[in-house]
Amino acid sequence: MCSNSLRTFFNHQRTLLHPVIERVWKEEQRMLLDEIRFTEEPLILGGDGRADTPGHNAKFGSYTLMELSTSKVVHVELVQSNEVKNSNAMEKEGLTRSVHFLREEEMHIPTIVTDRHLQIQKWIREEMPDTVHHYDVWHVAKGLRKKMEALVKEKDCSIVGRWIRSICNHLYWAAASTPDGNGDVIRDKWLSVVNHIQNTHYGHGKHFPSCLHPDLGQDD
Ligand SMILES: [Zn+2]
Structure with a gap:
């Protein structure tokens, strides 16, 4: 079937499609920021970076900030690896630019949730002193899962494999069932799993003195 030449296709893409996408996104973003300012609800943002290729040699990295009560993306930054020292620094650069953008917009960020990337921890501690920094339980659970998967391979430890799913669920539950974020309660809920599995x-x-589940009955 006949079609446009490749050159015409890219021409249309550059002159028509991309500007439209950019305009729609900017309008959306403007409306969203206005909405957040209007409701005056304290902003809770989740931030994470992703790279175009897995591993440490990505050319582009994007950093996304999401408003966690509505799951709406409030900002995206694209960083090219040659703009920073190495591809690992892209995540921090993406976060830095995103926060600067929101500051320009006079948005206050009381709470941010990210992974435990060391550069990110340090930057938030130093540059966002009025912001409470939480770690994303998904990333904590991912690290825990990896450790348990390694343990399964050790001698006489294969039974751990049958617990991995439940233990990760328990970690999520310890956080999610404590909406006031009381750290002592979350910790004791989490640690109770050591008794529970025995x-x-x-x-x-x-x-958290005892489990909340009903009597489990006798083992067979
Ligand atoms: Zn129990």
Whole structure:
């Protein structure tokens, strides 16, 4: 079938399609920022970077900030690896630019949730002193899962494999079931799993003394 030449295609893309996409996104973003300013709800942002190729040699990295109560993306930054020292620094650069953008927009960020990337931790601590920094439980669970998967391969530890899913779920639950974010309660809920997997369901930590599940009955 006949079609445009490649040159015409790219021409249309550059002169028509891309400007439209950019305009629609900017209008959307403007409306979203206005909405957030209007509601005056404290802003809770989740931020994470992704790269065009897995590993450490990506050419482009994007950094996305999402408003977590509505799951709407409020800002995206694209960083090219040659703009920074190395591709690892792209994530921090993306976050830095995103925060500067929101500051220009006079948006206050009381809470931010990210992974535990060391450069990110340091930057938020130093540059965002009025912002509370939380770690994303998804990234914590991912690290934990990897450790347990390694443990399964050790001698006499294969049974751990049957617990991985439940233990990760428990980690999510410890955070999600504590909406006030009380760290002592979250910690004791989390640590109770050590007793639970040994069929002991009470006598855990001070802030979470016993399991909440019903009686599990006798083992077969
Ligand atoms: Zn239990």
